[in-house]
Amino acid sequence: MQPRKATALALVGPSARGARTEPVFNVQAFLDAALTSKTVMRYARNDVVFSQGDPGDHVLYIQSGGVKLSVLSKTGKEAVVAMLAAGDFFGEGCLAGQKFRMGSATAITPSAILFVEKAHMVKLLHKQHAMSDRFISHMLSRNIRIEEDLIDQLFNSAEKRLARTLLLLARYGNQDKPVRAVPPISQETLAEMVGTTRSRVNFFMNKFKRLGFIEYDGDLPLKINNSLLSVVLHD
Amino acid sequence: MQPRKATALALVGPSARGARTEPVFNVQAFLDAALTSKTVMRYARNDVVFSQGDPGDHVLYIQSGGVKLSVLSKTGKEAVVAMLAAGDFFGEGCLAGQKFRMGSATAITPSAILFVEKAHMVKLLHKQHAMSDRFISHMLSRNIRIEEDLIDQLFNSAEKRLARTLLLLARYGNQDKPVRAVPPISQETLAEMVGTTRSRVNFFMNKFKRLGFIEYDGDLPLKINNSLLSVVLHD
DNA sequence: GGAGGAGTGTACAATACAGAACAGTTTTTC
DNA sequence: GAAAAACTGTTCTGTATTGTACACTCCTCC
Numbered sequence: 374m375q376p377r378k379a380t381a382l383a384l385v386g387p388s389a390r391g392a393r394t395e396p397v398f399n400v401q402a403f404l405d406a407a408l409t410s411k412t413v414m415r416y417a418r419n420d421v422v423f424s425q426g427d428p429g430d431h432v433l434y435i436q437s438g439g440v441k442l443s444v445l446s447k448t449g450k451e452a453v454v455a456m457l458a459a460g461d462f463f464g465e466g467c468l469a470g471q472k473f474r475m476g477s478a479t480a481i482t483p484s485a486i487l488f489v490e491k492a493h494m495v496k497l498l499h500k501q502h503a504m505s506d507r508f509i510s511h512m513l514s515r516n517i518r519i520e521e522d523l524i525d526q527l528f529n530s531a532e533k534r535l536a537r538t539l540l541l542l543a544r545y546g547n548q549d550k551p552v553r554a555v556p557p558i559s560q561e562t563l564a565e566m567v568g569t570t571r572s573r574v575n576f577f578m579n580k581f582k583r584l585g586f587i588e589y590d591g592d593l594p595l596k597i598n599n600s601l602l603s604v605v606l607h608d
Numbered sequence: 609m610q611p612r613k614a615t616a617l618a619l620v621g622p623s624a625r626g627a628r629t630e631p632v633f634n635v636q637a638f639l640d641a642a643l644t645s646k647t648v649m650r651y652a653r654n655d656v657v658f659s660q661g662d663p664g665d666h667v668l669y670i671q672s673g674g675v676k677l678s679v680l681s682k683t684g685k686e687a688v689v690a691m692l693a694a695g696d697f698f699g700e701g702c703l704a705g706q707k708f709r710m711g712s713a714t715a716i717t718p719s720a721i722l723f724v725e726k727a728h729m730v731k732l733l734h735k736q737h738a739m740s741d742r743f744i745s746h747m748l749s750r751n752i753r754i755e756e757d758l759i760d761q762l763f764n765s766a767e768k769r770l771a772r773t774l775l776l777l778a779r780y781g782n783q784d785k786p787v788r789a790v791p792p793i794s795q796e797t798l799a800e801m802v803g804t805t806r807s808r809v810n811f812f813m814n815k816f817k818r819l820g821f822i823e824y825d826g827d828l829p830l831k832i833n834n835s836l837l838s839v840v841l842h843d
Numbered sequence: 844g845g846a847g848g849a850g851t852g853t854a855c856a857a858t859a860c861a862g863a864a865c866a867g868t869t870t871t872t873c
Numbered sequence: 874g875a876a877a878a879a880c881t882g883t884t885c886t887g888t889a890t891t892g893t894a895c896a897c898t899c900c901t902c903c
Contacts, residue, residue: 450762469749475755509744512747524689527687559881568762572863575883808891
């Protein structure tokens with residue numbers, strides 16, 4: 374019924390990490406099928422979608438908005454594991470048998486989230502090529518991204534990690550401009566993403582500012598000078 | 609033709625991180641299909657399957673043996689990203705459009721590796737439920753594992769990370785024994801897995817030995833005392 | 844059987860980092 | 874519009890970690 378050919382090869386060559394503010398693939402086919410399992414929820418900024426330890430057997434899909442995945446350690450430290458945008462899945466752990474959420478999911482902008490029950494998701498993966506393509510593609514690029522984060526942690530100092538995080542965050546803004554805008558994020562959150570303390574982030578932010586790598590008046594959102602900041606990474 | 613029901617639900621509940629020295633699922637269906645694209649290669653310990661930077665458009669599947677995935681930084685440091693066993697896939701990056709290998713793959717034991725061409729892999733994923741179940745299941749558990757590694761890096765000290773790495777490595781040995789054997793791995797490699805220096809690994813290894821957490825005569829393979837070592841992690 | 848290599852045991856100086864504290868500023872909230 | 878909360882700027886101290894260096898043992902391969 375719905376046009377399917379456009380998505381059939383989605384798996385093969387999506388430079389899945391490009392500027393991606395809207396889902397890339399043919400949402401129709403997926404939604405038509407998925408919506409039969411009904412639930413779409415709406416969240417405001419900072420609303421909690423689920424909390425670490427919650428039972429959960431739904432895979433979630435971001436129709437619009439953005440979501441932050443974080444983990445809390447026994448000692449109370451928080452780490453941000455991923456920042457997701459429209460078209461991303463999360464909570465897929467339940468497909469692998471996880472009965473409880475391993476982390477928390479929080480909306481970072483007003484978001485519409487689709488809930489797909491695990492059993493139903495499995496069916497979809499079997500029945501719909503477009504769906505399984507999309508899901509596998511998502512898993513692949515998420516894998517690549519997490520692996521890069523891990524490698525970043527293993528190789529680089531906090532200063533370089535912060536530089537990299539800023540550069541990646543900037544991709545949320547417009548592409549192809551030398552100077553990009555970063556969404557409003559506190560130094561506290563940056564610290565949780567980078568894996569260091571806020572005071573350390575503050576120190577480096579001011580260093581970057583002093584050196585002309587980033588621009589801001591003490592107020593977020595800030596502008597980052599792409600080419601300059603890359604210097605930090607490649608030396 | 610081949611019995612398929614046994615694998616149909618493989619996706620749903622595989623405690624994929626159990627003792628897994630042989631592929632869990634029905635290899636027949638997969639091999640029958642995959643082998644039409646022919647290549648199986650055999651490697652001896654320390655043979656290189658592919659190197660970082662190599663062009664590559666094959667997904668690889670471990671029929672038997674074990675493989676180490678590692679990455680080399682610009683400054684010459686090496687990091688071990690994963691240790692894989694029979695039944696695991698690797699090199700899936702090409703499915704997401706990566707034209708070159710992002711890291712190196714090295715056999716850690718004599719191994720038989722199946723090469724599946726990218727285009728053929730995509731076909732298999734569409735045609736064979738058992739195949740796409742198996743692949744998605746693999747991606748899910750790999751994802752979970754890498755994420756855990758990342759969180760480990762963010763939260764824990766080098767000492768705890770080493771303890772965790774040893775405990776995980778021990779799962780290669782027999783399950784359900786309080787004392788497990790770890791395959792022969794140099795302190796150098798351990799350092800690359802943990803993300804620290806060899807001298808630091810040596811320091812902690814001797815500390816663990818002194819405290820009775822592990823046993824070895826200066827010679828690998830070593831035995832680790834499971835319950836004791838966990839103490840390090842949970843305090 | 845001697846040379847070279849790989850792996851281990853150990854020590855030490857330089858440094859990156861965490862943790863904590865406090866003042867100043869802006870933004871929320873009632 | 875006052876009080877509270879949230880965020881930034883900055884400083885300090887102790888500690889974990891790196892980087893490096895050297896001695897020692899064991900293996901292996903001409």
